[in-house]
Amino acid sequence: IDADALNIISEDVKILKKIRTDFILTPHPGELSRLTKLSIQKINEERIDIALNYANEFGGILILKGAPTVIASPEGEVFVNPTGNSGLATAGSGDVLVGIIGGLLAQGLTTICSAIGGVFLHSLSADLYVKEHNEYSLIAGDLVDYIPKSLNFIINREYEKEQM
Structure with missing residues (x-):
């Protein structure tokens, strides 16, 4: 789920709980800010913790694009792309x-x-x-x-x- 779909979902994040299959969210910090109401600065300062927290909360894999890109699973796994x-x-x-x-x-x-x-x-x-x-x-x-x-x-x- 990327770009405009993320913008639409940001209007009602609870919709993610209704997804009954695996899914992947691919926000950059600005899009994740709209989804979570956190500041872009906070997201950039705490990339790993925030990615893990919201992968768990949303129930899907979260790819937080940026430097570095962080991949987090709802099971608590985290990977930092080199x-x-x-x-x-x-x-x-x-x-x-x-x-x-x-x-x-x-x-x-x-x-x-x-x-x-x-x-x-x-x-x-x-x-x-x-x-x-x-x-x-x-x-x-x-x-x-x-x-x-x-x-x-x-x-x-x-x-x-x-x-x-």
Whole structure:
């Protein structure tokens, strides 16, 4: 659940309790602020605790986008993504993230594995793009173009050969 859907849900957050299947929320701090009525500053200062608290309260996986991106489950698991850069703050980037997560779900990965893997691939794509270009020119379509490179980077264990 991303972008405009989050804005609609922020009008009645209790609707999340009616969802009877696994779900993933993908807010940036501004969207989470609208959902929780917390300040953006507080969210940024307490990213991990707030992500865990609201994943539990909402009953779904919460991906708090930003630096760093935090993935929290309602069961109390938390994962901090080590990849990514400011180029991800571009129009359509969240749509690419949701598409990657959807693709992983369609391949049979669990919801939490799809969230973690999707965030990692999305952010790694941005990092690999920046190695060749820069974070200022990154657009959403570039992320899509770099997904195969990110997969090869992982499959070929290139992370063992170089420092990101």
